[in-house]
Amino acid sequence: QPVIVLALLLFTFLAFAAAMRGFVTYVVELFQRRLFIRVVEDLAYRLPRARQQEFDNCHGPELVNRFFDIVTVQKAASSLLLDGLAIVLQTVIGMIILAFYHPFLLGFDVVLLALIGFTVFGLGRGAIKTAIKESKAKYAVAAWLEELTRHPTAFKLNDGNQFALERADQLAVTWLDARRGHFRVVLRQILFAFGLQAVAATALLGLGGWLVILGELTLGQLVAAELIVMMIVGSFAKLGKHMESFYDLLASIDKLGALFDLRTEAQDNLFHLRVGVPAGAAVRAAGYQFGGKSGLNPITMQLEPGEAVALVGRPGSGKSTLVDLLAGLRTPSAGHVELDGIDLRELRPDSLREHVAVTRGVEIFHGSVGENVHLNRTELGAEDVRDALKAVGLLDELLQLPEGLNTMLQTGGAPLSASQATRLMLARAIVGRPRLLLIDSTLDSLADESLAEVLASLTRDNAPWTLLVATGRRAILDACDRVIS
Template sequence: MALSLVHTKGHAVPIDSRPHHLTPFQRLWQLLRPEWPDISVIAIFSVGIGLLALSIPITVEALVGSVQGGNTAMTQQVIVLAVILLICLLLAGAMRAWSQYLAEFFQRRLFVRIVSDLADRLPRVKTQALDGYHGPELVNRFFDVLTMQKAAAVLLLDGLAVVIQGMIGLAVLAVWHPYLLGFNLALLISLMFLIWALGYGGVQAKITESYAKYAVAAWMEELIRHPHTFKTVDSQTYASDRADRLTVDYLLARQDSFQILFRQIVFGIMLQALASATLLGLGGWLVIRNELTIGQLVAAELIVAVTVGSLIKLGKSIESYYDLMSAVDKLGHLLDLETERCEGQEPHVDGPASLEVRDLSFSYCGRGGVNRASFRIDPRERVALTGSPGSGKSTLLALLQADRDPDRGVIRLDGIDARQLSLDAYRQRVAAAGVCEVFDGSILDNITLGRSCVTLNEARQALELVQLLEEVERLPEGIQTRLVTGGAPLSGSQADRLMLARAIAGKPGLLLVDDLLDRMEPELCRRTLAMLIAPDAPWTLVIATTRADVMAACQRVIQPSGAVR
């Protein structure tokens, strides 16, 4: 169940973290199952509201019957009926208000549950699961939570009330005369035709529309993410033309989904008119034959007016249902992302780590990657990893930091097979610095990452080791300066060093540096390298580089295949 959580080793882990392919309705059932107690209460209230709603036609029937029978105590009876009607309507109003209150808390809990699940799930998503996707654009599907909240509330409050009130009203009609029972059956068959036959393909059409909507949003993100790319006249024209094409695709998808909804609405309006006219004719004929009283006819018209008239509202409920199914489908793109394993040993090992790689292979859909790499690195050894562009240096480091799972082969850290270790334990021993991953937060937050083992002083020491402390202290708020995603107001070089400070602050046993030194100017590279390879540095070091001076400073140079140079 995607949102049922259990706690395992400090994580709130979904019970089933494997990818699965649920239909929107199956996923909706899983999402709503924890809310079943409140949904049941709302359903019970809807039954009560439906029963109390009959107070209007029943009191009207009683009043008409009294007038028709020549009752002399009219004033007193009208007062009694009015008081009874007032009490019934107040009770129905109280139930409706309480249902609204429960629906509000249902929406809040649904939001919290999905946020909690995604906040735990997304950091643990396998890197391979995001291959072919742009992560930030994929997370845009989260905003369908709001659609899901509103649509679910509409269906619970309005849609459920329409169905229950209609069923109760039609049941009352069936009791009055067998012909009215036949009328009910014809009406129910027509409603089934409206919902299932005319609505065939509605959910899929709405999902297709949603895909087109997110394609437009993704292109808008591309435009704002690459502002300098689209500054020229030709590139602006291209951006506008592509936006136009995507907009046309959306409008066509929107038209397809609306056509299905519109034919349901039109049929509902026609059914309302036909049912009201048919009931009037049938009821009048029964009155003429003295098989139905005038009061029952008036009450029946009121019941059908409410029941069939609600078909107008049913159009809104059907649209909400389509929106709900589409939103659930989009959330499935996030909830189905395959997550990393949580089990494994958690040995407590300190000091520089040893590393052994044997017959390690990995490929991207059968192309590139690493092919049967084998080597051993002793504790506190300083090793350079080199090779031509595309030779697999970064891929090998991604495998060594457990960012990807190898296709075959073994990685042993401190003599233990990495597959037997929990990923938490493994990553406490292994740290990597390479790709700039600065998130929206303070400089201190970007170093500590919430790790209790990294204090303020240790964060400052890490900044000092990477030659960044003085530059940070010159900022108006110092180490508490807020950074935006990407690193601003830090420069690219400063952001790279911040990534290195983050890695060394946790005192890893194995430090992996991916092309970071190659991006530095020579003097800064020399000082940073001296810090990394210092004899008292408490880590084993692997540096991916193509710089001759960096390779010369290391004790050994290997290639992604494991060959020694």
């Protein structure tokens, strides 16, 4: 009967321990899920609202690659929560037990704790910096590989493939040097921990044996103390892999911080715009500087409601910057911009976006034709999308595709032609009937026939918008009410 009771007690405690381990594992899994969802939702909110100048000196898609460090954060944090916490608890409890055995063992605890601290903080000095350096080198390699796929023709011709290989080799060597520097720090911590394990066990055996000879410590206490120290130092010796995970965790947080540190547009302004009529706009001695260098000299101009205006100028004169200022994508370095007589700095950006549309180049995401035009705007219906496509002469062409408006488009527009992709951007801009329509050189690439059809829709008498077109094409200048140089 005592054996049965003992077996039942053992089973009960082991089952409880197993249940607790399972519960902790489940809690960590919930942590990983919530962390992933929070990061995704925060970035999905932040990136569309990031200030335009945040991307002046970096490539947005390459920057967003840092998101994949969320996997490292999940795994490293989980490992540290499960194993790291167990190591800390074992160390604390074991040292407390040793301290009760003898005052000398309390001193042994203090010395051992100091050496552990030296291993983590002293020998680990510079590890975080080297981990971040290694991470940056890794992303530089990834960015270059992305360049190879983004511009395949450039690297296929004129011995570009050799240049691609040489640059990749340089970046790989840079990563290798950074990795060596980081591993050097981790390795010295691991080696010192192994040495500490041997020295601590030997020192305790000698100290404990001497105390046993003096009669101040029993043989059982010596054996227990030796087992405790071996457990503590043995667990700490395994801490090497956890230290590397900890450094990877901090480096990943640094990379995610590059996304979370993007400055967003302020949403605390009070004023909204009226609806229903073409907007009037004014630029009051507004200029803009890029990093201290002039991107647009101060300019004053007026756009009357409902008129079509062509904007011309030599390359680099600031036409695109002026479009950004009128759209509220950038804030003037000097002067200000008004819409309906209200300073754009006093308008809520979300309200401004409802009344202003900008088209510049081709910005097609992976999705259907309808999704690329509609953008899930609740106030728009299927008929609005079809009318916008018809206005730019694209509806009949798209309906000939096997899946019509449900045809899936790749990033960049395939399988559409360049002309079709350009007109799709125009359809996206006009489908919401903006009160101010800004077109930055988009029309210049259209064929004469397509251009005539598009201009007829954009400059019609009952158009709901005020139109500003940055262009250098004579046919567009002739179709506008006036030209601003």
